[in-house]
Amino acid sequence: MWWRSASFILDKGLNDEVQDESESLRVSPSNTSMADTLQNPNPKISAYYQTRAAHHGVVTSDWLAQAQAAVGRHPDDLPPPKVEDSGKPFSVIDEFNSWRKQPDLAEAVAAIRALASVIRSSQATTMMELEIELKKASDSLKSWDTTSISLTAGCDLFMRYVTRTSALEYENFNSAKSRLIERAERFGEISYKARRIIAMLGQDFIFDGCTILVHGFSRVVLEVLKTAAQNKKLFRVFCTEGRPDRTGLRLSNEMAKLDVPVKLLIDSAVAYTMDEVDMVFVGADGVVESGGIINMMGTYQIALVAHSMNKPVYVAAESYKFARLYPLDQKDMAPALRPIDFGVPIPSKVEVETSARDYTPPQYLTLLFTDLGVLTPSVVSDELIQLYL
Amino acid sequence: MPDVQALVNEFIIKLKKRKVEGSQATARMTAELLRSVISQQRVPYNNQAGALIDAIKAVGEQLIAANPVELAVGNIVRRVLHIIREEDLSLATAAVAGLNLSAVSDDEDDGEREDHPVLSAAAVAAAARSTLRPPSLQTLLEDMPDSAAVPQSSSSGGDSEGKSKSADKSSRSRKLKHDIIEAVNELIQDIATCHEQISEQAVEHIHQNEVILTLGRSRTVMEFLCAAKEKKRSFRVFVAEGAPRYQGHVLAKELVARGLQTTLITDSAVFAMISRVNMVIVGAHAVMANGGVIAPVGLNMVALAAQRHAVPFVVLAGTHKLCPLYPHNPEVLLNELKSPSELLDFGEFSDCMDFGSGNGSPLLHVVNPAFDYVPPKLVSLFITDTGGHNPSYMYRLIADYYSADDLVVQRRPASGN
Numbered sequence: 001m002w003w004r005s006a007s008f009i010l011d012k013g014l015n016d017e018v019q020d021e022s023e024s025l026r027v028s029p030s031n032t033s034m035a036d037t038l039q040n041p042n043p044k045i046s047a048y049y050q051t052r053a054a055h056h057g058v059v060t061s062d063w064l065a066q067a068q069a070a071v072g073r074h075p076d077d078l079p080p081p082k083v084e085d086s087g088k089p090f091s092v093i094d095e096f097n098s099w100r101k102q103p104d105l106a107e108a109v110a111a112i113r114a115l116a117s118v119i120r121s122s123q124a125t126t127m128m129e130l131e132i133e134l135k136k137a138s139d140s141l142k143s144w145d146t147t148s149i150s151l152t153a154g155c156d157l158f159m160r161y162v163t164r165t166s167a168l169e170y171e172n173f174n175s176a177k178s179r180l181i182e183r184a185e186r187f188g189e190i191s192y193k194a195r196r197i198i199a200m201l202g203q204d205f206i207f208d209g210c211t212i213l214v215h216g217f218s219r220v221v222l223e224v225l226k227t228a229a230q231n232k233k234l235f236r237v238f239c240t241e242g243r244p245d246r247t248g249l250r251l252s253n254e255m256a257k258l259d260v261p262v263k264l265l266i267d268s269a270v271a272y273t274m275d276e277v278d279m280v281f282v283g284a285d286g287v288v289e290s291g292g293i294i295n296m297m298g299t300y301q302i303a304l305v306a307h308s309m310n311k312p313v314y315v316a317a318e319s320y321k322f323a324r325l326y327p328l329d330q331k332d333m334a335p336a337l338r339p340i341d342f343g344v345p346i347p348s349k350v351e352v353e354t355s356a357r358d359y360t361p362p363q364y365l366t367l368l369f370t371d372l373g374v375l376t377p378s379v380v381s382d383e384l385i386q387l388y389l
Numbered sequence: 390m391p392d393v394q395a396l397v398n399e400f401i402i403k404l405k406k407r408k409v410e411g412s413q414a415t416a417r418m419t420a421e422l423l424r425s426v427i428s429q430q431r432v433p434y435n436n437q438a439g440a441l442i443d444a445i446k447a448v449g450e451q452l453i454a455a456n457p458v459e460l461a462v463g464n465i466v467r468r469v470l471h472i473i474r475e476e477d478l479s480l481a482t483a484a485v486a487g488l489n490l491s492a493v494s495d496d497e498d499d500g501e502r503e504d505h506p507v508l509s510a511a512a513v514a515a516a517a518r519s520t521l522r523p524p525s526l527q528t529l530l531e532d533m534p535d536s537a538a539v540p541q542s543s544s545s546g547g548d549s550e551g552k553s554k555s556a557d558k559s560s561r562s563r564k565l566k567h568d569i570i571e572a573v574n575e576l577i578q579d580i581a582t583c584h585e586q587i588s589e590q591a592v593e594h595i596h597q598n599e600v601i602l603t604l605g606r607s608r609t610v611m612e613f614l615c616a617a618k619e620k621k622r623s624f625r626v627f628v629a630e631g632a633p634r635y636q637g638h639v640l641a642k643e644l645v646a647r648g649l650q651t652t653l654i655t656d657s658a659v660f661a662m663i664s665r666v667n668m669v670i671v672g673a674h675a676v677m678a679n680g681g682v683i684a685p686v687g688l689n690m691v692a693l694a695a696q697r698h699a700v701p702f703v704v705l706a707g708t709h710k711l712c713p714l715y716p717h718n719p720e721v722l723l724n725e726l727k728s729p730s731e732l733l734d735f736g737e738f739s740d741c742m743d744f745g746s747g748n749g750s751p752l753l754h755v756v757n758p759a760f761d762y763v764p765p766k767l768v769s770l771f772i773t774d775t776g777g778h779n780p781s782y783m784y785r786l787i788a789d790y791y792s793a794d795d796l797v798v799q800r801r802p803a804s805g806n
Contacts, residue, residue, distance in 0.1 A: 205717055367679070373793070374715065376679060378781040 046336035048107065048148035048285070049356040051100065052245065092118050092137040093144055104219065108154030108320050109191045111141050115158050116184035119177065127176060134159065147336035149286025149294055153323040154191070161187050194318040194371035195223045202281070202316055202369040203228035210235045210278040213270070213306075216242030216296050217251045218283025220316040224369070225281075229258045236261040238277060242296065243267055244340040267298055271305045280306045284317035287370075288325045289384055291362035291377025293317065294333065297355060303364035312366035319370050322384055327359045393429045396422060397448055404455035404462070411608075412461035412674060416580050416709040419452065419465040424573045427469075427566065437565055438477035445469055449798045458725040458760075460675040460683070460712045463798065467713065468576060470795045476568040579774065583707030584609055586774035588616035594703065594772070599624045599667040602700075604656065605631030605685050606640035607672025609705045613772075614670075615647050625650040627666060629659055631687060633731040633757065656687050663694040673706045677716045678787055680765030680780025682706075683723060686758050692767035701769040708773050711783065713791045716762060723762050729755035 092114050099110035118137045124130040138155045145151060162180055202224035206212065214221055214237055228235065237255050239262055242248035248264065255262035265273060280302060284293040293299070293315050306313050327333050338356035346352065362377035369375075372383070400422050409415045423445060430444045449466035456462060587609055595601065595617040601624060603610050614626060626649055630637035637653065644651045654662055663669075669691060675683040682688075682704055695702040714721050732755050765780040772778075775786070 205715075207717065374678075376781045376784065378779075379784055382785075 046147040046338055046356055047145045048151070049245075049336060049338045051107070052247070092141060096141055096144075106150065106191070106195075106219070106318070107148055108150040108318075109188060111151050111154050112158050112184070112188045112191055112320075114141065115155065115162075116181065116188055119162075119181050119184055122177075125173065127173065130177065130180070134162070146334055149323045149325065150318075150321045153286060154320040156324075157320050157322075158184070158187060190371070191318060191320050194320070195220050197371040198316050198318065198369045199223040199227040201374055202314065203231060203233070205279070205314065205367075206233050206235055208234045211238060211276055212236070213238045213240070213274070213277045213280045213302065213311075214251060215240050215248070215280075215282050215299055215302055216245070217247035218316070220283045220318065221281050222251065222254055224316055225255065225260065226258060229260050236263070238263050238265055238273055240265050240267050240270060240298065240302070242298065244338065247296075267301075270302050274305050274309050274311065277306075277311055280311060280313045282313065282315055284315050284321055285357060286323045286325070287315075287317050287321050287368065287380055288323055288327060288359070289381050290326055291365065291368075291380040292327070293360050293365065293368075294325075294327070294357055295360065297358050300330075300358040300360045300364075303360045307364045313364060314367050314369060315365055316369045319372050319383075322380060324384060330359055333357075333359065393426050396425060397451065401451055401455045404452065404459065407456070409459075412459065412710055413580060413583065413608075413707065415456075415459050416461040416465050416707075417577060419462050420469070420573060420577045420580060422452075423448065423466065423469045424570060424577070427473075427569055427573065432566065438473055441473050441566075441569070442470055445473065446798055453798060457722045460714075460721070461709055463714075464675075464709055464712055465576075466798055467791045467795045468709075469573060470798075471790060471792045472572045472576070473569055474792055474794075476565060476572060480565055480568065580707065580709050583709065583774045584612045587705055587707065587772055588612045590772055590777065591617040592620045592622065594668070594670075594777075595622050595624055597622060597624070600627065600665060601625070602627045602629070602659070602663065602666040602669045602691070603640070603671055604629040604637065604659070604687055604691055605634070606636035607685075607705070609672045609707070610670055611640060611643060613705055614644065614649065618647055618649055625652065627652045627654055627662060629654050629656050629687070629691070631685065632656055656690070659691050660694045660697075663691075663698045663700060666695075666698075666700055668701050668703060669695045670703045670705065673704050673710060674760055676704070676706050676711050676771065676783060677721070678713050678783060679715055680768060680771075680783045681716050682763040682765075682768060683716075683760050684763055686761050689761040689763050689767075692763045696767050702767060703770045703772060704763075704768055705772050708775065708786065708790065711773070711786055711790065713787045713796055723760065725759045727757045727759050729757050732757055 095117050096110055096114035099105060099113050100107060102110075115134065115137055118134060119130065122130055122133050124133055138159055142152050142155055162183055198220055206224075206228040212225070212235055214225075225237065237252075237260055239248045239252045239255065241264060243266075252262045252264050282293070282295055282299050282302070284295050286294040288294060303313050325333065336356045337354040340352055340354055362380075365377050367374055367376060368380065375383075400418060403409050404415075409418060426444060426448055427441060430441060432440045445466065449463070449470075452466065453463045591613045595614075599622075601614065603614075603626065617624065626644055628637045628641045628644070628651055630653060632655070641651045641653045671684060671688055671691070673682045673684045677683065684704070692702050694700075712721070716723060738753065768780045770777050771780060771783070773786070778786070
């Protein structure tokens with residue numbers, strides 16, 4: 001006769017310590033992490049989700065205008081001038097942070113560009129030294145935020161891309177180095193353009209008169225919908241609010257700007273409206289080996305409801321998000337916590353589930369749109385095996 | 390070329406009037422037609438592959454438009470385009486490899502030349518192959534910039550070996566067409582023998598004392614079952630008649646002639662009889678990129694019955710039926726309406742078909758769809774001439790046989806190649 005042990009009593013002791021740390025941060029939830037320190041000061045709070053909240057959470061329009069002015073420029077601009085760096089040693093984290101501040105740039109792409117600039121500014125004189133430097137930079141980026149899957153996957157792929165080339169058989173170090181820089185920039189370009197390719201593939205699946213359900217705010221999905229709207233397709237969008245960041249509100253603004261009929265739902269209203277929906281579009285924070293995805297909290301719920309009502313669930317994800325992880329259940333990943341603001345003070349005895357993401361198993365997904373093409377979930381493990389074997 | 394144009398027009402008329410029956414016959418005739426187009430096409434001195442691709446695309450566009458439901462036509466057009474690209478690439482890499490080797494041997498003293506990316510022939514071939522393969526994480530990470538290095542090295546080799554290169558090229562032009570036509574012949578051969586290849590696998594799937602269910606009549610299924618019978622397997626077959634054409638009756642007669650115990654049932658009786666069946670084996674009209682099947686009408690119902698009773702649903706399809714498009718694609722016509730006279734006799738129902746009444750349209754409509762779409766989750770196994778596969782494996786076969794550039798067969802108007 002088995003029954004569940006009350007292990008939550010044992011776990012409570014552990015959680016109490018976590019509570020104390022996160023308490024201090026509940027006061028200022030939208031603080032972006034410090035740019036000066038090399039180490040993320042609060043490893044328990046996921047910097048990845050904090051950034052997302054800062055970029056896409058609900059903000060007033062004049063705050064937004066101020067922030068835009070502060071960033072100052074178009075995402076396509078060159079990185080900040082290197083002159084200032086001549087005084088102090090080159091820090092890949094600084095470089096990364098300066099790229100990361102642009103809301104349109106994906107984190108992994110920022111990391112790739114930062115690593116590319118590591119090669120450029122490296123003082124190494126041999127190939128081996130350069131590789132070691134790169135590895136160190138990549139490791140420090142990865143450890144800065146262990147919860148971001150696309151960051152880790154992007155760094156890993158970059159390292160493989162850059163070092164795994166017969167161009168390194170050159171005798172001349174300088175030409176080899178310039179080749180590496182070329183490849184690094186190329187990889188950065190590919191990753192940056194990935195969204196456009198995915199948008200072109202994805203908008204093909206949107207037919208006239210369809211209803212699309214979207215969860216929260218995903219830049220890739222936004223690109224898909226924008227492309228479909230530009231191709232004069234008539235469709236409407238149901239957008240979930242996406243608590244606690246309420247990023248869905250931002251998406252509804254964007255849809256309104258494109259003159260696409262949009263309806264906002266609270267997260268609990270998904271099952272209620274699911275029978276009117278024709279397809280579900282979500283982005284992904286990471287695509288795991290089984291073909292499942294890790295995405296913002298709530299995605300698994302939506303996928304379950306859609307599956308039970310036979311609605312297709314489409315995922316739009318760039319290829320650098322393919323990670324070598326295989327979560328067996330929801331708790332099998334590194335925890336990524338995100339403080340939630342309920343608007344009223346919560347007594348300290350009450351526990352709050354602060355995880356920012358969940359894992360959706362592959363059987364609930366229909367197709368993945370990536371820059372490698374339209375894939376079924378079972379293809380992902382194939383791709384990863386081919387690459388890493 | 391007026392010769393070829395006449396052949397093309399003739400074939401288009403046949404397709405439009407639906408005179409060609411069955412995807413295998415259509416595929417074979419398309420391949421033969423394209424072969425004549427290639428052999429008659431005059432190619433310029435440079436970039437012959439581009440000219441051939443243009444010609445095939447122009448013809449292909451017309452053929453596909455003539456009968457959009459017959460996906461085998463589009464499949465064969467795309468296969469031929471892929472063959473042209475592959476042969477061109479393999480010839481190019483062979484030529485460059487040859488040049489590289491001779492460059493190395495001639496200029497051993499020239500230190501500057503060695504500094505140039507004189508990559509091994511294997512690396513060049515790998516780079517070339519990767520541009521032809523569909524994008525995967527691996528190709529994304531392979532030496533893409535080296536393909537830019539390939540023409541560089543060939544041009545550097547060119548000024549020292551001008552004469553030999555031009556002689557090379559003219560023999561190359563003849564060789565390209567020759568190789569392509571050889572490959573297309575192989576394709577035609579494959580199409581013709583697909584039934585044998587599939588039937589060879591029958592023994593692995595049909596075991597002693599099994600009960601098989603099928604619907605209508607598919608030649609592939611018939612040969613499959615007969616091959617198992619040849620190998621001394623004793624089994625029984627339930628044949629659903631396949632209204633309104635009742636081809637199941639023909640199949641039942643043929644199976645009895647071969648000595649197989651056969652039971653004939655109506656389509657509506659499938660759900661009632663499915664619990665007595667071990668396996669369902671059917672043919673297909675076309676297989677889509679997601680693993681979904683366009684099959685004769687009634688098969689979606691059989692697939693649902695099979696799933697409900699946990700009976701494996703096996704689909705037999707030759708590789709010419711494999712289509713790289715997805716079913717949502719507007720180019721793909723999932724269904725075609727056939728003549729309602731197969732259902733109802735005009736004579737009996739002439740009073741219902743009265744066009745003179747009220748709004749001018751009769752109250753009785755008779756619809757006779759030809760096909761059904763079976764979603765991939767209902768299919769247990771695909772048996773093709775290359776072996777047995779999962780529905781989720783279809784993307785791999787598609788990647789082997791088709792190029793990503795050919796998904797939309799449209800001749801680019803301002804092609805300057």
